[in-house]
Amino acid sequence: MLRIAHRLDLQLRAAMDRAFPEQAAAARQASQPLDPQLAPASKPEFGDFQANGALALAKPLKQAPRQIATAIVAQLQADPAFTDLCLEPQIAGPGFINLTVRPERLAAEVSARLGDQRLGVPAVEQAAPVVVDFSSPNIAKEMHVGHLRSTIIGDSLARVLEFRGHPVLRLNHVGDWGTQFGMLITHLKQVAPDALDTADAVDLGDLVAFYREAKKRFDDDEAFQTTSREEVVKLQGGDPVSLKAWGLLCDQSRREFQKIYDRLDIRLNERGESFYNPFLPAVIDGLKDAELLVTDDGAQCVFLEGVQGKDGKPLPVIVQKSDGGFNYATTDLAAIRYRFGAAPDGDDARRVIYVTDAGQANHFAGVFQVAQRAGWIPEGARLEHVPFGLVQGEDGKKLKTRAGDTVRLRDLLDEAVERAETDLRSRLNEEERSESEEFIQHVAGTVGLAAVKYADLSQNRITNYQFSFDRMLALQGNTAPYLLYAVVRIAGIARKGGDLEVLTGQLQFSEPQEWALVRELLKFDAVIAEVEEELLPNRLCSYLFELSQVFNRFYDQVPVLKADAEALPSRLALCRLTADTLKSGLGLLGIPTLDRM
RNA sequence: GGGGCUGUAGCUCAGCCGGAUAGAGCGACGGUUUCCUAAACCGUAGGUCGUGGGUUCGAGUCCCGCCAGCCCCGCCA
Numbered sequence A: 001m002l003r004i005a006h007r008l009d010l011q012l013r014a015a016m017d018r019a020f021p022e023q024a025a026a027a028r029q030a031s032q033p034l035d036p037q038l039a040p041a042s043k044p045e046f047g048d049f050q051a052n053g054a055l056a057l058a059k060p061l062k063q064a065p066r067q068i069a070t071a072i073v074a075q076l077q078a079d080p081a082f083t084d085l086c087l088e089p090q091i092a093g094p095g096f097i098n099l100t101v102r103p104e105r106l107a108a109e110v111s112a113r114l115g116d117q118r119l120g121v122p123a124v125e126q127a128a129p130v131v132v133d134f135s136s137p138n139i140a141k142e143m144h145v146g147h148l149r150s151t152i153i154g155d156s157l158a159r160v161l162e163f164r165g166h167p168v169l170r171l172n173h174v175g176d177w178g179t180q181f182g183m184l185i186t187h188l189k190q191v192a193p194d195a196l197d198t199a200d201a202v203d204l205g206d207l208v209a210f211y212r213e214a215k216k217r218f219d220d221d222e223a224f225q226t227t228s229r230e231e232v233v234k235l236q237g238g239d240p241v242s243l244k245a246w247g248l249l250c251d252q253s254r255r256e257f258q259k260i261y262d263r264l265d266i267r268l269n270e271r272g273e274s275f276y277n278p279f280l281p282a283v284i285d286g287l288k289d290a291e292l293l294v295t296d297d298g299a300q301c302v303f304l305e306g307v308q309g310k311d312g313k314p315l316p317v318i319v320q321k322s323d324g325g326f327n328y329a330t331t332d333l334a335a336i337r338y339r340f341g342a343a344p345d346g347d348d349a350r351r352v353i354y355v356t357d358a359g360q361a362n363h364f365a366g367v368f369q370v371a372q373r374a375g376w377i378p379e380g381a382r383l384e385h386v387p388f389g390l391v392q393g394e395d396g397k398k399l400k401t402r403a404g405d406t407v408r409l410r411d412l413l414d415e416a417v418e419r420a421e422t423d424l425r426s427r428l429n430e431e432e433r434s435e436s437e438e439f440i441q442h443v444a445g446t447v448g449l450a451a452v453k454y455a456d457l458s459q460n461r462i463t464n465y466q467f468s469f470d471r472m473l474a475l476q477g478n479t480a481p482y483l484l485y486a487v488v489r490i491a492g493i494a495r496k497g498g499d500l501e502v503l504t505g506q507l508q509f510s511e512p513q514e515w516a517l518v519r520e521l522l523k524f525d526a527v528i529a530e531v532e533e534e535l536l537p538n539r540l541c542s543y544l545f546e547l548s549q550v551f552n553r554f555y556d557q558v559p560v561l562k563a564d565a566e567a568l569p570s571r572l573a574l575c576r577l578t579a580d581t582l583k584s585g586l587g588l589l590g591i592p593t594l595d596r597m
Numbered sequence B: 001g002g003g004g005c006u007g008u009a010g011c012u013c014a015g016c017c018g019g020a021u022a023g024a025g026c027g028a029c030g031g032u033u034u035c036c037u038a039a040a041c042c043g044u045a046g047g048u049c050g051u052g053g054g055u056u057c058g059a060g061u062c063c064c065g066c067c068a069g070c071c072c073c074g075c076c077a
Helices: A001-020 A020-031 A053-061 A063-079 A081-086 A101-115 A145-163 A179-193 A204-220 A222-236 A241-262 A275-289 A328-340 A358-373 A408-432 A437-457 A478-493 A514-522 A525-533 A537-557 A568-588
Strands: A039-041 A050-051 A090-092 A098-101 A132-135 A170-171 A293-296 A299-308 A314-320 A352-359 A382-390
Touching: A001 A020, A001 A039, A001 A525, A020 A101, A020 A222, A020 A382, A020 A525, A039 A299, A039 A358, A039 A537, A050 A179, A050 A514, A053 A063, A053 A222, A063 A081, A063 A098, A063 A293, A081 A299, A081 A478, A090 A358, A098 A525, A101 A241, A101 A568, A132 A145, A132 A314, A145 A170, A145 A241, A145 A352, A145 A408, A145 A525, A170 A382, A179 A241, A204 A222, A222 A241, A241 A408, A241 A437, A275 A293, A275 A314, A275 A328, A275 A352, A299 A358, A314 A358, A328 A352, A328 A358, A352 A358, A352 A537, A358 A382, A408 A437, A437 A537, A478 A537, A478 A568, A514 A537, A514 A568, A537 A568
Parallel strands: A132 A170, A132 A352, A352 A382
Antiparallel strands: A039 A050, A050 A098, A090 A098, A293 A299, A299 A314
């Protein structure tokens, strides 16, 4: 309906110009043209759209809002293009103008979407690269629940942007550099030197244990700390022994990460922190040239504007430590320059999106400010932190295992699939259905992972997220199983003889449930546009849930296969477009669908 | 101390550029199956939108104060 909304907006503006020529001209001169405030109708009984602009004009025009609305409507009715599109507008309440699109126009919109891969979503015209930076686990650690949201949300946002036609660079900014490596390598040199020059000498689980030990020593032992720092400097200086050890550790971790990504069907290009190593000195030079750099306590800093620390002094972003080493702020700045920079040493991006937890908001705000002041953000480019809240257990505290450890992502996914399998088996039992082992594994795997993804995505990402297997796997409510079931129902119609591919001429609808479904289906383009702009996947989830509800109502109350000969093709067309929209929408959430479950 | 986020029904949460009587789901209670998968559908009950001011024709939404919870605050990422 975006095209129709756009057309209506223009028609409304023209009508306002004709109704109030002097005020319209004056408003345009003040570069605040009269706004019809066109919005989707807040309730179905108000039609398809509402224009609230008359209310705002009451004061400047010194007229009653309903009188203003009447004048605008009179002008609209004089416009043949408008009367061709809409029924007679209704003025309601204090002065709302309610607009209802002609049924035949809605039916024509549905027709146009049948068989359209894009489902009415326009492709972007100017396609500049978009960077989505997400997931970002640390080398030598296992992926855990802390990586869940970034990975799932980032992937979904990338999919939506790709669907709109943007060239998307999915970057995995893995933690493969810095102090942590100094600690690990120093520790391994002492306790497991094999791991540093032989591939797979220890497995990843051991490596994680070594890492934990190293971290403990680092925190407790000053001498170890110093050696570790020296090790980092060696690594950053390109010492061959350190580099080889580092390479082996990275390979090993990378393979483990890939297993998770394969399982979740997530595509990512690894470009870790180390990638930006050669560009770090230029960051310092650049900041020096921009006269932003200040030496403080031996460290190179940029002091932030508008952000005060404990003592009321401006807060610094440290870009070079007193020992000469660089840190994450330096890397992030180098990454910003690279991503906005021109090829070959740059990505030429116009939008860069970071999907990381909300706890890093201060860090990014600081880094973005420095980049801005250094002039590294091109005119019109967008640099956005997409924050999300913590994953909490049902007790409202940070999610932990019963033993109090961090939950491994692998275990979390396993449990979701296991629970889905248990549910499925007991259901099959109850219904006295018999299915192959292959069917059970496939359905349980799909439903389990879909549930994990959907539960996360369906929540506004800003707030903390309460993780609950029971809720996400529930068969009713705003859950993946409920949505998947709607798709299964349509597949059932196709199996039972409904030819969804049949092409019909004129679509015709008679039942309110059909019209409700038509109107819901036509909202898809606006929802995608909104997610692209706001980067909130939960908006897409809400839409798909509502679409499923409207479809289930239709399915329950209106016969499809047993419909009259005249109604049948149109109803099959609705089923087809619903299935396509649900599959496409779920696909943008990274969730595959099933024909039977 | 400074900064950020959050506070909406018993629970988990939506709420779009400020717009009409604040919405879902779960849970509770009641109903629906000779018919395309009842994993569904229909209905009932449930609200001082943390709180006090302000702006506005109109505030859950914007501004200011306060309260509560979570997170961050110099050489980890």
